[in-house]
Each structure stands twice: as C-alpha cells, then as structure tokens.
Amino acid sequence: MTLLIQTLIQGISLGSIYALIALGYTMVYGIAKMLNFAHGDIIMVGAYTIYSTIALAHFPGWLGVLSAVVFCGVLGVVIEFLAYKPLRGAPSLNVLITAIGVSYLLQNIALLIFEGKQKAMPLGDFDFPDLKVGNTGITVTGEVIFTITLTVVLMIALTLFINKTKMGKAMRAVSEDKDAARLMGINVNRTISVTFAIGSILAAFASLCYGMSYAYIKPTTGSMPGIKAFTAAVFGGIGSIPGAMLGGFVIGILEKLSSAYISTQFTDAIVFGVLIVMLVVRPTGLLGKKIREKV
Amino acid sequence: MKKFLSRINRRDALTLLVLVGIFAFFFIMLETGAASNQFKNMIIPMSYYILLAISLNLMVGVLGELSLGHAGFMSVGAYTGCFLSVMLVEKFPELPMYVYLPVAMLCGGLMAALFGVLIGIPALRVKGDYLAIVTLAFCEIIKTVIINLEFLGGAIGFDTDSIVPDRNKALTLLPYAAFAVIVSAILIMNLVRSKHGRAIMAVRDNRIAAEACGINVNFYKVAVFGIAAFFAGIAGVLYGHNDVLLKSANFDFNMSIEILVMVVLGGMGSNMLGSVIAAVVMTALPEMLRDFSDYRMLIYSVMLIVIMLFTSAPALAGIRERLSLGFIKESLQKKMAKKAEKKKAGKEEEK
Numbered sequence: 001m002t003l004l005i006q007t008l009i010q011g012i013s014l015g016s017i018y019a020l021i022a023l024g025y026t027m028v029y030g031i032a033k034m035l036n037f038a039h040g041d042i043i044m045v046g047a048y049t050i051y052s053t054i055a056l057a058h059f060p061g062w063l064g065v066l067s068a069v070v071f072c073g074v075l076g077v078v079i080e081f082l083a084y085k086p087l088r089g090a091p092s093l094n095v096l097i098t099a100i101g102v103s104y105l106l107q108n109i110a111l112l113i114f115e116g117k118q119k120a121m122p123l124g125d126f127d128f129p130d131l132k133v134g135n136t137g138i139t140v141t142g143e144v145i146f147t148i149t150l151t152v153v154l155m156i157a158l159t160l161f162i163n164k165t166k167m168g169k170a171m172r173a174v175s176e177d178k179d180a181a182r183l184m185g186i187n188v189n190r191t192i193s194v195t196f197a198i199g200s201i202l203a204a205f206a207s208l209c210y211g212m213s214y215a216y217i218k219p220t221t222g223s224m225p226g227i228k229a230f231t232a233a234v235f236g237g238i239g240s241i242p243g244a245m246l247g248g249f250v251i252g253i254l255e256k257l258s259s260a261y262i263s264t265q266f267t268d269a270i271v272f273g274v275l276i277v278m279l280v281v282r283p284t285g286l287l288g289k290k291i292r293e294k295v
Numbered sequence: 296m297k298k299f300l301s302r303i304n305r306r307d308a309l310t311l312l313v314l315v316g317i318f319a320f321f322f323i324m325l326e327t328g329a330a331s332n333q334f335k336n337m338i339i340p341m342s343y344y345i346l347l348a349i350s351l352n353l354m355v356g357v358l359g360e361l362s363l364g365h366a367g368f369m370s371v372g373a374y375t376g377c378f379l380s381v382m383l384v385e386k387f388p389e390l391p392m393y394v395y396l397p398v399a400m401l402c403g404g405l406m407a408a409l410f411g412v413l414i415g416i417p418a419l420r421v422k423g424d425y426l427a428i429v430t431l432a433f434c435e436i437i438k439t440v441i442i443n444l445e446f447l448g449g450a451i452g453f454d455t456d457s458i459v460p461d462r463n464k465a466l467t468l469l470p471y472a473a474f475a476v477i478v479s480a481i482l483i484m485n486l487v488r489s490k491h492g493r494a495i496m497a498v499r500d501n502r503i504a505a506e507a508c509g510i511n512v513n514f515y516k517v518a519v520f521g522i523a524a525f526f527a528g529i530a531g532v533l534y535g536h537n538d539v540l541l542k543s544a545n546f547d548f549n550m551s552i553e554i555l556v557m558v559v560l561g562g563m564g565s566n567m568l569g570s571v572i573a574a575v576v577m578t579a580l581p582e583m584l585r586d587f588s589d590y591r592m593l594i595y596s597v598m599l600i601v602i603m604l605f606t607s608a609p610a611l612a613g614i615r616e617r618l619s620l621g622f623i624k625e626s627l628q629k630k631m632a633k634k635a636e637k638k639k640a641g642k643e644e645e646k
Contacts, residue, residue, distance in 0.1 A: 035424060083600055086608040093361065094607040097559045100552055101603060104596035112589060227431070227548060234428045269439040272432035276417060279429055283421045 002137045007260040008253060013144040013213065015252020016151035019245045020206035021229030022236070023158065024199030026244035029233070030175040031195045032088075034095045038079060038102035040226015042200050046072045046207030047121065047217040048110055054122040061125025068204040076200025077193050085189070103223075110219040118218040121211035143212040154205060155245055158198070162241065167194060175239070228255075231275055237288020246286060251275075307484040310568040314345070314480055317575065318473040325466045333582060335465045339537040341578045342472035343530040348557040348570040349483055350526035355555070356563030356570075357487055358519040359499030361427040364414070365527055365554050367434030368407045370546035372528025373535035374447055376403030380458040380536065392459070396471050400532045407528025408521045410437070415520030419513055434551060441543040453541040464537055472533055479526050480567065486522070487565045495519055496565065553577070560602060 021043060028036045046068040053064040083102050087095045128142025162168040173181040174191045182188050210225060211217060232251040236243025251271060258270040279285070321338050324330040330338075351365050376399035383395040414433045418426050447453050461467040486492050495515050497505040506512050535541050557577050561569030580598070584591040605611060616622055 029424075035427075083604070086604055086610060089609040090607040093355070093559055093563070094603055097556055098600055098603040100556065101596050101599035104592065105600065108593040108596055112593060223548075227435075231428060231432070234425060238424060265443050266439060269436045272435045275432050276429055279421050279425055280417045283425060285425070 003260065005136075005138055007256050009138075009140055009144060011253030011256035012249060013147045013209075013252070014256060015232075015249035016147055017206050017209045017213070017225065017248075018229045018232045018252050019248025020151055020154065020202045020209070021225060022233040022244040022248045023155075023202050023241065025230050025233040026236070026238055026241060027171075027195050027199050030239040030241075031171060032084065032192055034084065034092060035099065035230075036084075036199075037096065037099040037226070037230075038106060039199065039203060040222040040224075040229065041103050041106040042072050042076060042203040042222065043207040043210060043225060044110060044217065044219060044222035045075060045106060046204035047211050047221060048114060048119075049204075050123075050208060050211060051114075051119055051121060051217065054125075055119075061123065064122075065204075065208055068207060069201050072200040072204035072207075073197040076196040076203075080193055080196040085192075107219045107222075114219065116218065118216045121215055121217060123208075123212055123215075126208075126212055143209075147209040147212065150205060150209065154202060158202070158241070161198075167191070171195060228271075231272070235275055235278060235285055237285030239289065240285070240287045243285055243287035250286075304488065306566060306568070307488065310484065310566075310571060311477070311480065313568060313571060314477055317341075317345075317571075318469070318477070321469055321473075325469065330465075333585070335463075337579060337582055338465045339468050339472055339533060341575050342469075342476050343533040343537075344554070344557065344574040344578045345571050346476050346479055346526055346530040346533070347554045348561065348574040349480055349567050350523045350530070351554050352558045352561070352563060352567060352570045353483055353487070353526075354519055354523040355558055357492065357499065357565055358495050358516065360418070360516070360519075361423070362430040362523075363427045363548065363551050363555070364430030364432075364434035365523075366546040366548070366550035367430075367437040368411055368524035368527035369531035369534065369550070370437060370441060370543060371410045371524075372403035372407040372531030373541055373546070374441060374453065374531075374543075375406040375528070376400060376532030377453060377455045377458065377535035377541055378447065379403070381455065384458055392467070393471075395458075396532075396536065399536075400471070400475060400529050403532035403535075404525040404528040407531065408525035411520040411522075411524025411527075412517055414524075415517035418520065419516055431548060431551070434546070434548065438543050438546055447543075448541065450544075452543075453535075454539070455535050455541055456539040459536050468533065468537060475529055475533065479529065480571075483522075483526065484567055487567075491515070491518075492565070556599065560606070 021039065024039050024042070025036060028034065028039070049068040049071045050064040053059045053067045054061060059067075079102055083098050084095060087098060126143070126146065128146050130142055131140040131145060132138070133140065162171060170181070170186045170191045171194070173184065173186055174188055178188055181191075206225075210221070214221075228251060229248065232247035233244045234247070235251060236245070236247025238244075254274060255267055255271050259267040262270060282288075321341075324334065325338070347365060347369065351362065354360055354362050354365075379402050380395050380399045383390055383398070410433075414430065418429055421429055441447055442450050459467055487495075494505070494510045497508065497510055498512050498515055502512055557573040558570055560577065561571070561573030581591060581595055584594050587594055606615070
C-alpha cells in the first residue's frame with residue numbers, strides 16, 4: 001500500500017512535467033495546426049539557461065528561473081517568426097520537417113557551447129524539506145511537492161488566461177477558425193506569437209522541475225521528455241488543453257506504475273502499448289474533438 | 296519483354312536510368328580504386344537509404360499516411376536477416392554468400408511485412424497525426440523489446456561481424472545492394488502505375504469517393520503498410536550486413552525522421568526520382584561536411600531549415616517558378632520561337 005501511494009505520487013510529479021510540456025504541443029497544434037517537434041528542445045534550452053545563470057554567472061536561483069522563462073519565451077517567438085511564419089499555408093509535413101531542423105539546430109548549438117558532457121543542475125536554492133506523512137512510512141520529497149504545486153498553479157493561471165482575458169478569447173477564436181477570427185479584427189499573427197511564447201514559458205518551468213528530479217542535463221536532454229509529452233498530448237486529444245493536462249498525468253502515472261510493478265526495462269513498451277490500445281478504442285484521444293466526415 | 300517495357304513510362308525509365316547510373320558509378324569507383332575510404336563507407340548506406348526513402352514515399356506520398364516508425368520495420372528486417380545469416384554461416388561454413396544473403400533478405404523482408412500488416416490493422420482506425428503517433432509508438436515498442444531479448448544480443452548489440460568476412464565490405468555487398476534496390480524500385484514503380492496503384496492514390500485523394508467506387512480501402516491501407524515494411528526490412532538486412540554490431544537503440548525515432556526528411560525533400564508522390572536523389576544527397580551531406588568537424592551538424596540543420604523554407608514558403612513561389620526546369624525550358628522555347636520568327640521576317644523582307 002505504501003509503495004502504491006508512493007508510486008502514484010511520483011507518477012503525478014513526473015506527469016506534471018509531461019503535462020507542462022504537452023500544453024505547449026497542444027496549444028501550438030490547436031492554433032497553428034502544426035506539430036512543433038522543436039518544443040522538446042526548448043526544455044533543454046531552459047535547463048542550460050538556468051545552469052549558466054546560476055553555475056556560471058553565480059546569480060541567485062530565482063534569477064536563474066526568471067532568465068530561463070524570459071529567454072525561452074523570446075526564443076519561442078523568434079523561432080516562430082524565422083522558421084514557421086514564412087511557411088504558413090505550406091503543407092503541414094513540410095512545416096514538420098522544418099521543426100525537426102530547428103530541433104537539430106538547438107541541440108547542436110547547445111553541443112557547441114556546452115559540449116556533450118553532462119552537467120549537474122545547480123539547484124541548491126530549490127532544496128525543499130521532505131514531507132513525512134504521520135507514521136505510515138510515506139515520504140514525499142521536497143521536489144515532488146514543489147513540482148506538483150508549481151504545475152497546479154500554472155495550470156490554473158493558464159485556464160484563467162484562456163477563459164477570462166481578451167488574448168485568451170482571441171486564441172480560442174483563432175483555433176476555432178483562423179479566417180473568421182481575422183475578419184473579426186483579431187491579429188492572428190500576434191495571437192500565434194503569444195501562443196508560442198506561453199508554450200515556451202511553460203517548457204521553461206518544466207525544465208526547472210526536470211532539472212530538480214534528474215539533476216543532470218546534456219544537449220539531448222529534451223528529446224525523450226519531448227516525445228513522451230507529445231504522446232501525452234495525443235493521448236488526451238491533441239488541440240485540447242484539459243486533454244494535455246490529463247494525458248500528461250496519465251502517462252506519468254502509467255510510467256511509474258509499470259516500472260514499479262511490472263518491469264523497468266519494458267516501461268516504455270508498456271506506456272506506448274497502452275497508448276496504441278487507447279487510440280484504437282478512441283481514435284482522437286481522450287478529450288479530442290470527433291471530426292465528422294463530410295461527403 | 297516488350298510488355299514489360301511498355302509498362303515503364305518515361306518518368307519511371309528516367310528514375311531507373313539514374314539508379315543504374317548511380318550503381319555503375321559506385322562499381323567503377325570501387326573497381327578502379329578511385330574511391331576514398333570515406334566514399335567507400337558511404338556506398339552501402341546510400342543504397343539502403345534509397346530503398347528506405349522509396350518505400351516510405353509509397354506510404355507517405357502515395358497512400359498519404361504519415362509514418363514515423365519506418366526505422367522499426369527496418370530493425371525487424373535487420374535482426375531477422377542477420378540472425379538467419381549468422382545461423383546459416385555457423386551451421387554451414389561452406390555456404391556461399393550468394394545463397395544465404397538473398398535468403399536473409401527475403402526472410403527479413405517477409406518478417407518486416409508481417410509486422411507492417413500487424414501495425415496496419417490497428418492503424419485503420421486512426422488518422423493523420425494520430426496514426427503518426429501509433430507508428431512512432433510501435434517503433435519504440437519494437438526497440439524496447441529487442442533490447443531485452445538475450446538471444447539478439449540485448450543492450451550490448453548483436454554481433455554480425457562473421458557474416459561478411461571480407462574486409463572490403465562495400466565491394467562484396469554492392470552487387471546484392473544494387474540488385475535489391477533496382478528490383479525493388481521496379482516493383483514499387485510498377486505497383487504505383489498499376490490498377491492497384493491508382494486505387495491507392497484514390498484512397499489518398501478522397502477516401503469516401505474511393506470507397507463509393509468499390510475500392511476496398513482497408514485492404515489497400517494494410518497492403519501498403521505490409522509492402523512498405525517489406526522493402527524497409529530488406530534495407531534493414533543490408534544495414535545489418537554492412538555493420539559489425541547491430542544496436543537496437545540506433546533504430547530510433549531520429550532514424551525514421553531522417554528517412555522522412557529524404558521523402559519530403561525529394562517531393563512526395565508517385566515520382567520516385569526525387570526520393571532517390573534526396574536519399575543520396577542527404578546521406579552524403581553530413582559526410583561531406585566532415586571538414587567542418589564541430590560545425591558539421593550545425594550546418595546540416597541550418598541547411599535543412601533553409602532548404603525547407605526555400606522549397607515550400609508560399610512567399611517564395613514566384614522565385615521558385617522562375618528557377619524551375621519547366622520555366623527555363625519554356626523561356627528557351629519562347630526565345631527560339633522569337634528568333635525563328637525574326638529569321639522568317641528577315642527572309643520575307645529579303646524577298
């Protein structure tokens with residue numbers, strides 16, 4: 001029982017990292033109708049920004065996180081402007097390949113600057129005390145509490161932003177119908193830029209949480225969580241924001257449960273197997289919109 | 296023979312000619328010893344990448360379904376074929392290569408095709424990006440399962456050094472590679488041009504209309520998965536025989552993406568020539584950039600982005616048109632026509 005609860009909590013913690021990344025995938029997909037494969041590498045960039053500000057420039061921890069958030073947000077907008085905006089209206093596969101090119105580019109720039117050797121994340125400022133729950137023997141580590149709290153706060157903020165602000169309304173309108181939104185006087189290009197900025201900022205926070213639980217980073221750090229988060233976004237129904245949150249948690253919990261109870265080696269196979277079964281049963285994900293075919 | 300020739304149209308003939316030219320060039324370079332070591336190491340990879348690109352184009356360009364798991368089929372073929380080769384060489388050390396390598400290729404291809412069909416069936420229910428993620432998931436599952444199979448070497452890798460004892464692997468394997476690639480290309484191009492090929496393209500262009508015309512959509516989707524996987528499997532066998540150690544971790548998402556990049560760059564659709572050229576260029580490019588050492592992959596990625604922007608940005612459509620072969624041909628024809636007219640006018644004046 002203790003093991004089960006412990007595993008579930010760890011799963012929620014891992015799942016919240018996935019959910020934060022998956023939100024970026026799903027928001028961009030909903031609005032720009034493209035799979036942004038470079039999104040996973042934004043986490044890596046965020047992690048290296050934190051590393052440089054804290055370990056190399058000796059700034060305090062909060063400033064490291066702040067600079068990562070700002071840098072990733074700006075980077076997301078710049079990438080969108082340089083690589084994706086010229087391709088608006090091009091076939092989606094061509095945009096996908098460009099995104100892959102951007103992903104390679106980010107990885108190789110990181111490889112040139114920081115070299116391939118893995119670096120320890122200097123997150124001493126974020127050392128939180130562990131929580132022991134009575135005498136049940138359950139311990140919740142500080143970073144797990146921090147990760148879950150941060151994710152919940154960010155998710156509430158995002159939901160409020162999407163539902164209550166003018167910009168959020170514009171985002172919903174653009175994802176519903178780009179041309180109609182333009183006719184209503186919405187600046188579609190700016191809305192897309194803001195979406196990329198928000199997605200990248202969430203990825204920067206995800207990189208903080210990732211760094212806390214894994215402690216080491218290297219230039220390819222972003223790719224596996226990126227793929228898992230993409231899977232989570234598809235699991236929940238790509239384009240749906242609550243779907244990405246749910247999908248992230250489900251994939252995270254599934255991963256931890258299968259490695260605790262079944263086999264650590266087969267974890268990935270089990271997670272992806274469940275994904276396939278899920279998609280066969282519900283072809284557009286858990287909360288995805290059903291597309292009705294017109295003749 | 297006549298019937299066979301009449302089935303090949305000019306476009307496919309050009310593709311075949313280019314393929315034969317490429318392999319003839321490889322032979323000449325190897326036989327005369329003009330090939331540098333770097334070039335020698337590129338020959339067999341180029342061959343299997345051509346095959347991979349053509350087979351993925353069948354799936355993505357002709358059937359219109361995005362697959363991110365081509366490396367998975369390739370690994371199934373590679374492991375099946377190499378396992379068979381290793382066994383045959385162990386049991387019958389006298390067995391010549393022209394017996395066991397084709398057998399390995401066929402079996403590797405068939406096993407991959409079986410997996411292709413197995414993946415194709417659940418894939419019938421999902422579409423578009425969801426299908427892409429299903430193929431990606433299958434590829435990851437195959438990778439994870441192979442890593443944990445002890446008799447296939449596990450995480451250390453599967454030793455395939457013994458199957459091709461010759462040190463000059465490129466020269467030994469080239470005839471088989473050339474044969475496999477050219478025959479496969481003929482088969483795929485003929486399939487695309489046949490009744491079945493038209494049915495597959497009809498499914499791509501409008502599934503509902505195709506179904507209304509009596510085309511069995513499900514059959515064709517699963518069949519294309521199987522066929523594309525078959526050829527990917529053959530390419531995998533070539534890969535395995537060219538390598539000394541098969542590592543399951545190499546057949547990952549990035550490899551599938553590499554093949555997809557070739558297909559998209561070469562141009563998706565029923566014309567396979569683009570895939571062939573893109574496969575050769577994209578295999579050679581990272582090698583040719585080796586002089587830049589550290590900056591190699593950086594330049595590669597920047598080039599990839601720039602090429603994609605140039606070839607598909609709607610704003611550059613005008614420039615692209617002006618640079619296209621068709622436009623150049625047309626403007627030349629116009630110039631010729633003008634000259635001829637002037638000549639005519641001049642002659643008439645003389646009269």
